Structures are given as structure tokens and as C-alpha cells.
Amino acid sequence: MRKPSQGTISLCVSVASGLRKPRGHRLKAHQDCLNEVLKRWANDFAVVREKAAVSDTNDHKLMLELGNRLSSIESKLELLMGEQQREKKLPGSHGDP
Secondary structure, three states: OOOOOHHHHHHHHHHHOOOOOOOOHHHHHHHHHHHHHHHHHHHHHHHHHHHHHHHHHHHHHHHHHHHHHHHHHHHHHHHHHHHHHHHHHOOOOOOOO
């Protein structure tokens, strides 16, 4: 992609602000400038969309992993609580007479 010259950029700005209307080769230069701006915006937005999608995917994976770990901890706690209740019910398991 070619980079628009400073004159082309200022022409884009002046036309956009309504100071003058492009004619002939200036119209072509103005259109080229606008096309360049639109291409850059499209690329910038594509990068932003991609980063957002990757971030969402990573966040989703992180939440799944966190959920799995919490479920595992919950299961282990339930087992430990069950064992503790069984030990309380059994006489003499803690050295009681």
C-alpha cells in the first residue's frame, strides 16, 4: 500500500471539512486517500476483533478450568466430610473407651 502524501491528507481533511470540493485529479487523489483510510480502519478493526475473540476464548478456557478445579475440590470436601461423619459414628475410632 502506498502512503498518501501530506498534500493528499490535507486535501482529504479540507474536503471532509467542506472547505472545497475536489475536481479532476484531486478527486482521484481524494478517493485514493479515503480508500487508504478505510483500508487502515478495516485492518485496525480486524485486529481489534481478533484480539477480542482470542481474549474471550482465553477467558472461556480459564473459566472452564476454574469450574473444573472447583468441582474437584467440592468432590474431595464431600468425601472428607463423609469420612468425618463416619468416624464420629464409630465408637472407639479415636481411642475412646
